[in-house]
Amino acid sequence: MTTKCPTCGEEYERIAQHYAFNEDHRPDLSEDQLDTVRFLLLDGATVETEGAHHSITHYSTDVEFLKAAAARLDDLVTSLRLEATAAEQAEHLAAKYPDMDVTAEQCADLYALRTMPHPRLDAYEDGNDVTELTPNVVTWFIEFHGAYHGSAILPSLHLDTRDTGVSGDHLRRLFHDYGIQTGRLAEGDGETFFVPSVREGVVSLPKKGIDQLREVFDIDINPAEDQRNHVVA
């Protein structure tokens, strides 16, 4: 399969190599591509830093998620393929943890989505290098890593970064850059008061922060209707 260079119109087996030798033929990334890159980095994508430009690999057992990401990344994608079967995963885990009894049924097929090297990716080594939040990125992060707690009247949104590519501290600072309050409300001595997030990997937004998110990013988030609510009654 060949890919057509949008600048010179020639077809290439390995378009990444053509771009590597013809920097000015390489199309810049669209906002949609950049949003997807930002989200994948926050989600835990691996950045390959060898070579002239950085590229991204994202591993997941959720192939539908990777397909959706690949569609948005469009011509930045070089491959989306099965990296290891469930049986191979089980074998790998069994070798790593001899005391554990791992079966293929407990594992899932692992897929890898890879991008071509691109100069716009050079700014990144991991999710902590993401400095811009957009409505898409915020919406997706909530969808994948968010949960609501509290009551419908006084909800809070918890974003769990512990299994992602970004630290709670970085995400907290990013929100602050956009004027969005993080922290939580606590009860004590018959009073309700505000305390900053204490659990390192979990960024919590009080009702005020949720309202600010809605306003700043013009996104439709509704704790009372969200199916992923934990506690909201």
Ligand SMILES: [Zn+2]
């Ligand atoms: Zn060209």
